[in-house]
Amino acid sequence: MESQIIRPGHLTAHQTARVLGISLDGVRKAVQRGQLARSGGTERQPWYPAEQVAALAAKKHARSVA
Structure with a gap:
């Protein structure tokens, strides 16, 4: 899934989900x-x-720390 060439400064949906600690569905909801x-x-x-x-x-x- 992450094999596509991506512009610098951008993340794939999978990378975004990993950074945010959420699922792909969570990314869609965001x-x-x-x-x-x-x-x-x-x-x-x-x-x-x-x-x-x-x-x-x-x-x-x-939010999680507060």
Whole structure:
């Protein structure tokens, strides 16, 4: 799944799920909630901006610590 060539600064759905500690379904739900936006790829293999994923991961971590 991760074999496609991806632009620098972007993550695949699998990488995004791994960084956020959620499932692929969780990634889809984050997109539906407007917490995450696709930035390229294809319908079946979307990319997400690494900066946005990192910000969401930091926000998630801050909520779990608080």
